[in-house]
Amino acid sequence: MTEGDDDRILTRLRAGLDDESLLANGRVLPERQLAERLGLGRGRLRSLLDVLEAEGTIFRRQGQGTFAAPPPGGVGIETLVRQVTPHNLMEVRMEIEPALAALAAQRATSEELSVLERLMQATLSTGEARAYETADDIFHFKIAELAHNPLFLTIHQSIRSVRRHAQWTDRRRETFSTDRIAALGRQHQDLFAHIAGRRPSEAAAEMERHLLSVSSTMLRVRRHEVEAKAE
Incomplete structure (x- = not known):
């Protein structure tokens, strides 16, 4: 052949x-x-x-x-999803994902960085909310993989599972305008640049800035839901 x-x-x-x-x-x-x-x-x-x-x-x-997509997390996720709030989720992501970005900057091979760049580019090529969410999910999962720590990866899989199943995550898409998706994509570009440049501290800081931006949207959606129920 x-x-x-x-x-x-x-x-x-x-x-x-x-x-x-x-x-x-x-x-x-x-x-x-x-x-x-x-x-x-x-x-x-x-x-x-x-x-x-x-x-x-x-x-x-x-x-x-x-x-054909990152595999699902562990068992018992349905119970976890019912208990976790948007604040809980972002609290954990803020602790875990900057560390993963720093480790990826230290440990990823050149071949792995080429894959990560392609996945980052996929988050820039769509203006549609659902397609962006899929590309974003895979990009963040790959960063977790490139940390080369199976325990960290298991924790990250649980985070992914909550993000995918929680009802408030679906409603968050409604806030994703074309401009918003473009801004998050630019943050992915900066994050990739620090990882590929082998700058762990800068990668961690950029991931934190990115997650703060994501958090502002998620918690705003949750606040609106609470206010609607109160009415």
């Missing part, structure tokens, strides 16, 4: 992940089934999946499977 053949199969894989024809219940099809679908041997398929993982297209988790 030639390099051109691999490129064509990778294109098919990316397309199948995008339109979800190669997914089942949010997971990439099992290797045996996927290999049969594409007419490949298992060994060659694994090497191509390695390429997709390296570029940030798929995410593998031991014991969970292979995902």
